[in-house]
Amino acid sequence: MSDSSRGTRRRGTDRRRTGAHSAGTAPYAPATAGGRGSDRPPGGRAALRKGRKRRGGHRALKIVGLAMAFVILLAGGAAGYVYWKLNSNIKSDDLSANGKDGAGHEKADAFGRTPINILVIGSDGRTDAADCKLGGACKTASGQRADVEMVVHISADRSNATVMSVPRDLRADWDGCHDDGHRSMGPQHDQMINAALAGGPGCSVVAVHELTGIPIDHFMMVDFSGVVNMSNAVGGVKVCVSADIYDPYSHLKLKKGSHVLQGDAALEFLRTRHGFGDGSDSEGRTVGQHVFLTALLNKLKDDGTLTSPSRMWKVANAATKALTVDNSLDSVTKLIGLGTDLNKVPTDRVTFATLQTASVTVNGVSELHLVNPGASTLFKTIADDQSLTTASGAKAAPSAAPTIPPSTIAVQVKNGGGVDHRAAVIAAELVSRGFSRETTSGDGPPSTTTTLSYPAAQQAQAKSVASALGLPAAALKQSATGTGIVLLLGTDWPTGTTFPGGKAPISAADQKSALTGTNSQLGSAKGACAQVSKFNDVIGVDASGHVTTSDHPRHSTSPSHAYAISPRVKDSAP
Template structure:
């Protein structure tokens, strides 16, 4: 959409060159073409898209060094933020899964061109994979989750600063006064518009929100920021303003490193178009479930089963989590583009000579969550399988076909009512059509999201919850908040705000 608008202002050639020349790219996988996994298209040939979004703290430039601080002691490139952005095959929903930066994991060695080689890693913080390049982070995340990764997009400190300014700031609110001397975020209770360095301070804050951890508090605040940014782009006229779109596109391409298959403005805009098809209330933000365990006297963040594994499977199998995340209210009800399988009743007719054939398929549909009105009946002999539907119910019919692996060629519109599946002699056994790849049985999405700090993309009413833990912020010998690793005592972020009147607020 942004590219089309740029063409319309009469500077297409220069705009295209300007945007494309600023894009930096790298290999998708550090371990060859199979290191990131491969998507399985659905029954209609549509493929989901999974993007690993990386926030790098590499401090590779003078501006990033100034913004991040600790230039001499930061210890190499780390992924401050890692999120898997999943866009469904039918573009009706999306899931954004945060991976805590301190999570302990293991992955194979990484050998990417122009990056340091990394041998096999065992029980290491997953954010350290970035030392082997973004392709190594892709390998580590893929091996942890089993989710195929199609693209990566990596942004640095300066990118957050520049892009937040390009959108005119991001509205957020905090439920109490907060000061975190580590990230330098200082805000008074209430609403604010964050841009520039204030936006960076907010998304980097580790000790200020929730339980003061990367596993829950930090990622929950980042989801609030991102959902607000999403709504800012969709509802504030940004996408219809050539001036704003130019600023955003220019800022993005100057700040991003992407995989080699996204190394042009056209490809990036195409990807943005796919994401823009998803309504905000069909975007689910969640943090993969973890737990903290002390090992040899050191606290470690580890994966929690089965919640996290269910979340991995849901994303890998292209199953929407939005319905389970939605409260029962009209404002967050599933969008019209979503097909609710529990409302789809199918009449299954047996056109074969195999006794009980229709009942076998009907039971499979019931197991997959289709309406309890689904039933098996006798039918007339049929050599080929067919799926008939009434006008206006093509999407419901496609949902049935996808669940059973039926090809598009068996669908036909009829004048009658309901959806009728006739099992022909070309499908004598099994619950998936011969030669097809059926959608996997759904996981329990409600259990999948338990403890995942869920937030929907259209929820702009939630304020970031400031931590009430005293251990979050340290005090120096004079009783002032400090980022020292050896404080003399501790306090809460709200008390730290009161103790620091001389420190300027990050935003009015």
């Protein structure tokens, strides 16, 4: 042990038919001279009729059995066809463009459970005529980029989930990507993160992982036509807008109130950038996406789609056609397993949030950069599998602040587990969580179990320490020596800053930091309206509401005013 005492700043038998008769059954008499076929059973005609009836009964049973077997075979064949059909729809690719370690690795808890982090990508690639028609600008489009990127985090215990949107224009750095079948690229610096998709979905995984530090376990990518087909398969999604809205760039045009969107209208809603929030990439686009996904999530759960074979066939067929997934999700059973995990999470424990960013002018150009410490705290919250909701679904962290400020609680951390520097690591974690800078680390007696001892008068302080580190109640021991709070680390806690099987709650300060500026909402927010932007951010609209060319006068207007001056433009949905 090398933690010296110091202050710290942080299966019938096969019965074959033989010549023998069954027990209790008289053998047929052999033929005799002058006799007429004496192969009748004893008992005369009555017995003969009975025997024929019995044999007829057996024959009927055989026919029924064959029929049933035929039906089963047909059903099995149909199921097999469905399974083959859905599997053949699925396209897959490498998870990471930088080898097996390029996406990070999850750590299992004491029960062998791990969180699941999925990068959901909406591609703007115009790879066929359908996508060209839907996306437009095929002649000027340069390569494949990510219109949408979301990290979907499902907790290890499947009790909660966080959906974090990553704005497409965010500036980021990532290592080079060299994935078979995709364009290679060297190390990137200060580039828009959506450009990573040019190196394949595995490159987007690399970029997001390196930006956030969050391990990425899977990706799911969908293109323009996929969004249209999937929205049709579910029968449309009901959304609400707070005011009249027209965005001539995405072509979304809706009157104030609720609408059922499917087909092109669904795509327009998801792609609009100038219509909602502040009209920016970081907020305008993600506001609509979160409202749409919340409505979709509740629709699938409420209308029985997940338990209806006919409805599920339509959705599964559309989804498997639309998706490109990583190689570990390349079968229907695997996708169903993933969907089952997500379905376990109550909607009021799903938090939608947009990564904190801000526009910064660099050499006269507006660029989107991270806003810290909020962004870093949000990343750490997801990476550490901390919930952003309480068990009741409330947004708030602990309902009340601790009565004793952590900053007044000093802990003596002792290393008894034999792992170098463990005491220093845990002491630093306590300090980073707001505990006293008088917290120390050092060597302790060898121990197989981790204990937290405390004087009787400091029980409340000890409970605060235990809560912060995810220690079980059994680890707390009242001490008669009165030497302060002492944390003795045992061999049962060799790595990590949260006790195995435990979960340190997010502090009120960290939760506030993680959610501030994210425009967060819960998955249970049914009927919530997407707030239409009031900014004059719709540029290039003439009196008919059409986008003008550079040869015509231009002016800026709000989405609502653009709707008002565009009577000849058809609404996206009634």
